[in-house]
Amino acid sequence: MSASEENPLLDEFTRKEYEFGFTTDIAADKLEPGLNEGVIRLISSKKNEPEWMLQWRLEAFRIWQTMEEPDWAHVNYEKPDYQAISYYSAPKSKVPLGSLDEVDPEMRATMDKLGISMEEQKRLSGVAVDFVMDSVSVATSFKDKLADLGIIFCSMSEAIQEHPELVRKHIGSVVPVKDNFFSALNSAVFTDGSFCYIPKGSKCPMELSTYFRINEAGTGQFERTLLIAEEGSYVSYLEGCTAPQRDENQLHAAVVELIAKDDAEIKYSTVQNWYPGDAEGKGGVFNFVTKRGICEARAKISWTQVETGSAVTWKYPSCILKGDGSIGEFYSVAVTNNAQQADTGTKMIHLGANTHSTIISKGISAGNSQNSYRGLVQIGPRARHARNFSQCDSLLMTDTSGAHTFPYIETKNPTAHVEHEATTSRIGEDQIFYCLQRGLTEEQAIGLIVNGYAKEVLNKLPMEFAVEARKLLTISLEGSVG
Amino acid sequence: MLKIDNLHARIGDTEILKGLSLELGAGEVHAIMGPNGSGKSTLASILAGREDYEVTQGSISFDGVDLLELDATERAVAGIFLAFQYPVEIPGVSNINFLRTALNSIREQREEEPLSGKDFLAKVKACAQLVELDGKLRDRSVNEGFSGGEKKRNEVFQMAMLEPKLAVLDETDSGLDIDALRIVAHGVNSMRGADRSFLVITHYQRLLDHIVPDFVHVLAGGRIVHSGGKELALELEEKGYDWIVDAEAAEQA
16 A cells, blocks of 8 residues: 555645644735845844944845855755845834733734743743744743843844844854855844843753744745853753745745853754645745854753754754864754655764764655755864764655755764764554554554654653644644555 | 454455354454464454455454444454564554553543543553563563563553453464463463453464463365364364365365
8 A cells, every 4th residue: 555545644634734824914014025235224224223233234145145045955946036025024013012911912813823822831831932923023021030140032133232242242153144045145134033142150940932933925034043151051942933824935044043152051942833835835935044053162052853844944953063072962853744845954063172963863754755864974183082973764654755864974083983873764554553453543653653753852852842843743744654 | 243254355466365254252262273374364464454455255243343344443442452473663652652542542432531540550550460561661662672572472461451352362472482471371361251252373282272262273275174172273283284174175176
């Protein structure tokens, strides 16, 4: 049994509509499509930015104009027309909000539909949420509590106003403007994002969380996140997304920069569920993200991601292990279904001595999708006794889907110890039948098997997130065995 | 409780069962023996609802229900359990979580309340003792890294947890040393009762020293060719299958 016509569940699934596919009708303050210096000046002035920020953006724009969109990834898509995108859209409420009651009721309803209402988040989980709808943060909670510890957690726009010296010093220091086509674009036109600063020796007492959401039709989403953990500090940061259904492609080109000073630790967890498009892949989100962190001595950065959404994903959360004894980790589950394409992985750049990195990547391919792991482990000449362990597993749910692994290893120090393991398996009819025979339904069986397969990664997520991620995996793959 | 009538089944173009008939009463233990390739495991798979096989003729009724109309899950809910010849590994899924999901799924489909955590654990403890399954095996991933004997004990443990009406044991004795065989047989014997039937598929008579059947059938060439009491097993052990198969062939000719 392999062809889809023999599996009615597969057909049913393929026809199943994206559950979070709804749009919110909020009057938006939106720029006409197109990108030029004038647009950048307008964005900057709307946000009342200082001159240095504007100059930085303009320089980025000049650099971007000289660059070409990369095409080395194992993905196929029609390149966006960058002049057809509107680069700014802000919900119209202009006055800063003092409490949740002041939030636009319709926006509140959207949050409720997503099951992530602010109150619920506040009440149930003690998570501070910086909710980003379209490009501007609309509400932030727990700020006062964090402020007592000297922790700054706010929107990027606010940080540029309130903490310009911190932003100016660090922005672009980990992901340079000219790093790649999308980072240059983001640097020129980013509208908002999150900023987080953890002072020396401070342990952030709660998980910091941001929910991103694309809402405005035809609006690009260019998030900019900057997270600075000073010496000996600790923070766990969560990022999760859903997006409403769209007929035209939506571009999402975010940049995330993490800075972990000596002995600091940053845990960065993502659940990504952008709209993947219809069964043919039409209308899904293009997710072209640059995420990178730098570790000073004995610092640790841990990336954990559960990627189930987007039509095309291009994403390599990376660690520069600059300081001696620093640690980088990457735990990933990437699910692709229908016509989705994902090219994701990590880069572990070992510069310091005794640096360690761990890569655990679990790909799951269903439908006609293509799922690639692409990872670079680079050991520099000074990185004595550097160690890496990589494990890349692929699970195929159908024989019409593809799983690919592109590992790159570059070692310039003979004392390095690099291990790479890779497996590819087909979800077993035997496993499913075993479950069915014990009374499980096919959905339950797939959910159980897939969650078991991804367990090593899911276990790295904070509790509330892990529950959500497990559900998401099961929902994403319902009836997809062919 | 189980009535198989003139069952014909094939996989691809190969016909494996060619008119198999068999009847099991409630509380009875039937053993099926037979040479390799006679269709023993096919029978087990078909009873459990494996879709690789196509039933071309005949019927199976279970408690008055047409079994062939039910899918594998529905059969489990109806009370059929198959102890696999080769139990399957499910990495990352703990044995205990697997069983709890299974048990509560069955209960839900029977419109019963899920078992409380406390009751579930009490049951786990009792059933695990039955087959001397230690705590580590209960918490480890389903069958992953289990020895052959541990896998078979785990099957009987699951059977005890799910309390089926009909348990089909597919070569549960294969790969077992004598101690493990005794433990497995003890588990099965403890579960014998007036409302539970067993179909014990085996190659060797030695299992039947421990699980004493009410009836023994010889399956050869896709049909039951001979039936008798428990003493038939001994006779088969001594003389092999050829005399029956030859006699059958002679009769056919």
